[in-house]
Structures are given as structure tokens and as C-alpha cells.
Amino acid sequence: MHSNLYIPDAFLADVASYIPEHLNMADFVAYCQQPLRRAVRVNTLKMSIEAFKQACVERSWQLTPIPWCAEGFWLTRPAQEEEKLALGNTDLHLSGCMYVQEASSMLPPMALREELHEGGTVLDMAAAPGSKTSQLAALMANQGVLVANEYSSSRVKVLAATMKRMGIYNVALSHFDGQIFGEYMPERFDHILLDAPCSGEGTVRKDEDALKNWSLESNLSIAQTQKTLIESAFHALKPGGTLVYSTCTLTPVENQQVCQHLIDTFGDAVEICPLNTLFDGAEKATTAEGYLHVWPQIFDSEGFFIAKFKKRSSVPQPQQKTKKGAFPFQPLNSKDSKVLLTELTKQFGITTLPGAIYERDKEVWLFPAEFADIAELIKYQRIGILIGTRHKNGVRWEHELATALGHLANKNCFALNNQQAQDYFQGKDVELSTDSDNSGEVFLTLCGTAVGLGKWQKHKIKNSLPRDLVLNNQLITWV
Template sequence: MNDKLYIPNNFIEDVKSYLPSHLAIDDFIEYCKRPLRRSVRVNTLKMSVNDFKQSCLERGWTIAAIPWCEEGFWLERTAEEEQTLPIGNTDLHLSGCIYVQEASSMLPPMALREALSGNPKVVLDVAAAPGSKTTQLAALMDNQGLLIANEFSSSRVKVLAANLKRMGVVNTALSHFDGAIFGDYMSECFDEILLDAPCSGEGTVRKDEHALKNWSIESNIDIAAVQKQLIVSAFHALKPGGHLVYSTCTLTPIENQQVCQYLLDSFPGSVEIVSLHTLFEGAEKATTDEGYLHVWPQIFDSEGFFIAKFKKLERVENSNQKTKKGNFPFSPAPKKEKQFFDNLISNQFGLKSYSGNLYVRDKEVWLFPHEATELLEKIKYQRIGILVGTTHKNGIRLEHELATTFGHLATKNTYALSQSQAIEYFKGQDVTLEENTKNKGEVILTLCGAPIGLGKWQGHKIKNSLPRDLVQNGNLISWG
């Protein structure tokens, strides 16, 4: 219990004015002071849920299923392991098999799960960093289609890109804009949209005891003005028949119900609410009269969260459409270069096919999602797809992301690292082999059954090819 948690009296009085009648303010305050349960999501791009359960059993980790996400689990480790080895330094995390993600934050992507099934979709994540929901969407899409992940903060774009690499995501394009531009530059381009809006963060006090330090209704109102711009822009960017999920990690109706009502009032007859009362068993406990999910900390012992889902019923004219200026810096890979790349990965790894189109820029070889083709000139991107190679005078040097995204398809030149070898690898050291090898060229390294990167066979060792920005320090993988 955190008795030092700062909860302003005027915030409590405000909460009392909209707290549902079946909930008690004393319970709300009590749960705000409780430590937040750790939760993780299995990254099914790299590991199955069953394999994760088996791995937890072998490690002595205690898990409990999160009811709204079949890939999500509350997780407990022993006090000794917690003290000795941060979960971010475990092999399951380093290999990208799990993402440490608060349980409530798994809800917004789950509201799109059904819509993402079937044919590949073009999806927008308006405010994507640090990447928990983006990587969850990519997994729900099975790395197919196109997922544009936008982030306004330049420093957070780097964190987002690093998480996409770790999780083996291949179908994503990154952009760095105020999310309000999408309605004008990409009108009706997206099948589905997630707007997890910047907010006052009232629901996050269980992990951030200073979340309410600068709280005021005036600040709520200012933030809501930005949210209204974002939700209108997102609706313009949505195709007719598509869905828009709006979410926040705050509690106030000013940033939640009132923003949703602004959307409904702005496009009468063109938008309808999709009720979330059947999203999962027990969802009705947090469902509002409108059909939104208003998750209070005491309902599911989680962070506070708000989720709303809308369907666009018809085309909506936008008189403010704009066109990007400037030339696109990539061009389709020449046939000769593409053939060389295809032969290289086939001969070295047995990779016979891959999804996407090869593009080049200077010496870089990139793999773009097929669905990106028609959207390449719409906006400027920070990056599209993955960097798979770099040309040099003797051919193409393969890059890290080729291994992390397609390594599971390799039929030869793969190597499963032991714990001690994995520690060497993630610390940027060459991997020591017990016996000399006659193998040549690149090798895809795996950990926990998941591909984590490239190395190069060199007799008694594997030369490390881990990018410098991914090198880790401190105690890794083993705690005993």
C-alpha cells in the first residue's frame, strides 16, 4: 500500500461527481494506493501462448490469465529473482517473446481484433510510442497488411523503432507528425484506426505516484481540445465501413465521453457507436450506457482506462485535403539486385519467399509491405518496413532485421544459443563455440526458440552482428 501517493482533494471531489453509483470512492482511493500487478503479453510473432505457459512452469513463474486478452497474463516471480534480474533482462524479454504491458492497455487493440481478421488491412496507430499497442496490433495482424505507427515526440520514435525491432515486426511504417494531419493528408485511407490519445493520465497513479501532481480541470479541458482535433482527423482518415477505437488512460468524462460526443455531433448520421459490452466475459461491469468501456482501478484491479469504438457509415467530404511536397527517396530494387538478394537468402538460410517489395536508397535495401505501395507519396515517413541489406562492391551484406522478422522461416544456418552464449551475444561479444565449425557465412541466432539476430560463422566462434544500439549491460538472463 502506497500511503505517500499524492491524490489532490479537488481531484477526489471531481471524481465523486461522475463515479458510477455502484462504485465507492473509498474503494477507488484504496486501489489507487495498491501496487499495480505486473502483466505481460505474449508476442505470438515469436512464441505461442502454450510455449510461454510451459516456459513459465519451468522457471517457477506464477501466471494468471487476463480475461480480455488471451495472450495477456499477470505474472509473479520470486522476490530473489525480482531483486537480482529485472524482467527486461530475461531471455523471454530480450528475445522479443514477451512485452511488459499493463493489462488495461491491452484492451484498445482487442477492440479491433475481429476487424483485423481476414484479408490484410491498412491500419493507423495515431499515437504509437512506446509500442505496446503497436506491437500488439502487428501480432493481431500476423505481420500482414500495413500498420502506420505515428509518434509526435522525436525521442519516443527511437524507443518505438527499437521495440518494433525486438518484437520482429515487419509490416509497419513509422511517421513523426502531429496526429491531426492524417485527416487532411490521408483522407479515407485506413481500414481501421486506433487513437490512444495523449491524456492527463489520471488512471496511471498506481505506477506513477506523481501522475496527479499538476492535475486541474483547466488542464483536462485544454487536453480535451487537442483530443477533439485528433478524433475528427482520425475519422476523416478512416474508410467508410471501417472502425475507429478511441482510448485514454484517464478517467474524466471531459477527455472521454465528451470527446466521443464531439465526434458524434460533428458527423451526425455518418458514425455509430459499437458497444463493447460483449468484448470479453465480465465487460458489462465496466460498460457505460453508451456502450463505452470505462475501466476503474477497482473493477479489474488494473489501471484506469477508457475505450470507445465507432463505425464509419458513409463517406465524409473533407474540403481541406492536402498533398505532400518533396520527392520520395526510394525506388524499386533493380531486377538484378533483387535476384541477387533472393539467391543469397535462399542459399544461406533456405528462405524461398517473403512478403513485401524490395526498395533501395543509396546502398540500403529495404523490404516494404505490399500494401504500402499506394501510400508511399501521401506523407513523409521516418522508415517503412525493415532494412534487410546493404550493398557493397561484392554483393549485399544482410542486416539484423532480416533475421528477427524472417528467421523463423529459415531451414538451415540457424543456431540456438545457450544461456551463457546469449549473454555474450547481448553484451556485444562474439559467441564462443565448444567445437570448431566448417560452416561459412551468416547464421541466424535463436533464443527461447525465437530468432534474435545475425552472426557470422568463424571457426571456433560466431562473430557478433548485433547493432550497437541494442547492446545490453548489467546482469542478463540468469539470476541464480
């Protein structure tokens, strides 16, 4: 970011009309012109916070805790490493142990933290690329079922890839305009996150073009979409459930006014849940209503807005609709399930699976245990994880079995060193220092967590990494 960043005068005039009295425009502009501090979040499905801290000490990475997220840290790396090795190509990232995520964007899931430890049925209405989805799944400890919806078809693939890397198995992916949830799934979700599409005014510190096409007319148009989505979300929410609405923009047109639309539409059924005690210092960004309006200069972050509501009573849905078409999966019968688990136990020592086993043709899938309650209501792009494909001689295990369930194995696991990990992610076979008498498939681990599958051979482990995940640039080491 640079000091001559383009910020339209009309935008500054608009901001000046609603900036809180305790803040000033000079600080706002100054922070917009500064680069963002890089932030990461530990994926506790793969690694503990303490283990991550120790790994960073070993790498000479400097961490500063983010006050609203115990798993979040601002991160500084040695200058030479920063120059030669992208953070996304480090072992901690490739293994799924961390996610590069702007600090403010960790706030919306944190507003649901207390509720999510109970699992339940949760909806992330606008999910890609997956930062908040993976954070929600980690807060849920892979329990319950998390429906992650994304309107853009190309971003659904990115979302699915993120879920695989992060070891998540309780997610069902869908691809719809979010307005359908209130119509097809009324009062089905315990908790909902609507991180709404917005004008992105708060992202200027990482996107120099964020304000290039800014206009008040565009804000007003986007707000109409947001109002439709928040209505849909409230209809889809169970009585007693919680809804978090968030944007990465600053204007009240897309924030406070959208929240007021929710209150005006549903009246006494809406209860505001104040966020002034969400973390130490939250009161610095809390509005009179109890929302968080995070300005860049308050916490040296992106701009963000977060509001939390409780649904106090049921509301009628006059436009309820029903999905057409048959559900293409069926539960795996008890005989085949027993054979499958016998094979898993024999090869990896895994005796139970945390979910329900379904099949489609010869594919074997592990679905979230609670998924049956919502299986027939909409069409899903993907549910749970593909663990294997059955054939006449047994089962061919799939990559996701390793990344999501490798922690359950107690045999046929192989820890990769840095060179072997580079070879693996570049699609090469893993050379062994001594011959092996093992046979069949093996879970490959990095940073103490499973990253994929291989197949034992005498002098090496044959690489089973899916071709679309193969990387061809500098990985793992920078010296």
C-alpha cells in the same frame, strides 16, 4: 505505491461527481494506493501461447490469465529472481517473445481484434513506446500495413527499437502531429486506433506523480487537443471502417465528451459499436452509451477508457492537402531482386520474402506489400525493415533480417545457451564448444526465435549486434 500517496482533494471532488452509482469512492482511493499487478503479453509473432506457458513453468513463473486478452497474463516471479534480475533482462523479454504491458492497455487493440485478422491498412495515431503498436501487428499477423505515428521525435527511436525486437515488418513509422492524417490521408485507413494523449488520471498506481499537476483547467485544455485528433482520425477513416478511441484517464471531459464531440460533428456518419460483450465481465465497466470506462477497482488494474465507432458514410474533407517532395525509394529491379533471393536461399534457405523489395542507394528494404497505395501521401521516418546493404561482392545482411524473418530460415541457425546469449547481448563473440566448418552469416536464436546475426568463424561466431543494442548489466540468469 504507498498509503500516503498524494491525491488532490479537488481531484477527488471531481471524481465524486461522475463515479458510477455501483462504485464507491472508498474502493477507488484504496485501489489507487495499491501497487499494480505486473502484466505481460505473449508476442505470437515470436512464440505461441502454449510454448510461453511451458517456458514459465520451467522458470517457476506464476501466470494468471487476463480475461480480455488471450495473449495476456498477470505474472509473478520468485522473490530472489525479482530482486536480482530485471524482467526486461530475461531471455523471454530479450528475445521479443513477450512485452511488459499493463493489463488495461491491452484493451484498445482487442476492441479491433475481429477486424484486424483481415490485415488491411491500419493507423496507430499515437504509437510510442509501442505496446499497442506491437499488439496490433501481432493481431494482424504481420499482414497488411500498419502506420505507427508518434509526435515526439525521441520516442520514435524507442518505437523503432521495439519493432525490431518484436520481429515486426509490416509497420511504417511517421513523426507528425496526428491532425495531419485527416488532411493528407482522407479515407485511406480501414481501421484506426487513437490512444490519445491525456491527463493520465488512471495511471496513478504506477506513477506517484500522475496527479501532481492535476487541474480541471488542464483537463479542458487536453480535451481540445483530443477533439482535434478524433476529427482527424474520422476523416482519415474509410467508409465502413472502424475507429477505437482510448485514454488512460477517468474524466468524462476527456472521454465521453470527446466521443460526443465526434457524434455532434459528423452526425449520422458515426455509429457507436457497443463493447459490453468484448469479453466475459465487460458489462461491469460498460457505460450507457456502450463505451468501456474501466475503474481501478473493477478489474484491479489501471483506469482506462475505450470507445469504438464505425464510419457509416463518406464525409467531405474541405482542407485536403498534398505532400511535397519525391519518394526516396524505388522498387529493386528484377535482376537484382533475383540475385538477392539467390543469396538468401544459399545462406539461410529463405526462398521468398513477405513483402515488396525496395532500395535507396545501396540499402535494400522490405516494405509491406500493401504500402504502395499510401507511399506518396506523407513522409515516413522508416518503412518496413532494412534487410541488407548491397556491395560489389554481394549483400551484407542486417540485424532486422534475423529478428523479423529468422523463422523462415532452415539452415545456418544456431541456438544460444544461456551463457552464449549473455555474451551475445553484451557485445561479445559467441564461443563454440567444437570447431565449425560453416561460413558466412548465421541467425542466432534464443527461446526458439531469432534474435540477431553473427558470422561463422572456426572457433566462434563473431558478434554482429548493433552497438546501440549492447547491454552491460545482469542478463538471462539470476543464480
